Amino acid sequence: MRVMVIVKATNDSEAGALPSAQLMADMGAFNQKLIEAGIMLDGAGVKPTSKGARVALSGKDRTVTEGPFGNVGELVSGYWIWKVKDLDEAIDWVKRCPNPMPGPSTIEIRQLYEMEDFA
Numbered sequence: 001m002r003v004m005v006i007v008k009a010t011n012d013s014e015a016g017a018l019p020s021a022q023l024m025a026d027m028g029a030f031n032q033k034l035i036e037a038g039i040m041l042d043g044a045g046v047k048p049t050s051k052g053a054r055v056a057l058s059g060k061d062r063t064v065t066e067g068p069f070g071n072v073g074e075l076v077s078g079y080w081i082w083k084v085k086d087l088d089e090a091i092d093w094v095k096r097c098p099n100p101m102p103g104p105s106t107i108e109i110r111q112l113y114e115m116e117d118f119a
Contacts, residue, residue, distance in 0.1 A: 001083070001084060001085070001086065001087075001111055001112075001114070002041070002081060002082065002083050002084075002111070002112040002114070003081070003082050003084060003087070003090045003109050003110060003111050003112060004079055004080070004081055004109075004110045004112055005043075005079060005080040005081075005082055005090065005093075005094060005107060005108070005109050006076055006078075006079050006107065006108040006109075006110065007045075007076065007077050007078035007079065007100050007101075007105065007107055008073055008074070008075065008076065008077065008105065008106040008107070008108060009048075009049075009072050009073070009074075009075035009076060009077040010072060010073075010077070010101045010103065010104075010105060011072055012101060012102055012103070013048065013077035013101065014048045014049060014050070014068065014072050014075065014077075015048065016047070016048050016050070017102070019100070020102075023098065023100070026098040027098055027100065030096070030097055030098055031043065033096075034080070034082065034093065038083070039082045039083060039084060039093060040080060040081075040082055041080075041081040041082060041083055042079075042080065042081040043078070043079060043080035043081065044078060044079065045077060045078040046076060046077060046078060046079070048067070048068065048077075049067035049068045049069040049075055050067045050068040051067065052066075052067045052069075053065065053066045053067060054067075054069070073106065077100075077101075078100065081112070087109065087111070090109045091109065094107050094109060
């Protein structure tokens with residue numbers, strides 16, 4: 001199964017604070033382990049919402065709101081796409097992950113739909 005592993009934003013990530021050189025090295029090593037295990041399909045950090053926009057759709061109407069957006073703990077600051085055998089395996093990998101933020105952080109795991117789910 002494929003999962004999206006979502007790194008939730010913090011005040012630091014929304015302020016545009018870049019990771020330390022040590023954290024970059026630690027995350028690089030973790031990502032290399034994911035690649036070697038055949039788990040990692042994709043992954044990236046995303047810039048703060050101040051660099052983004054939202055488009056609300058209602059019928060034919062489109063409303064654009066430029067960032068930044070509130071509710072920091074509900075925003076995304078990065079993601080991975082992993083191929084794992086089950087949710088437990090994804091949880092085990094996340095437990096091995098370096099903390100991606102200078103302070104407390106949250107990582108959410110969500111299963112992706114596959115074509116067979118729609119059959």
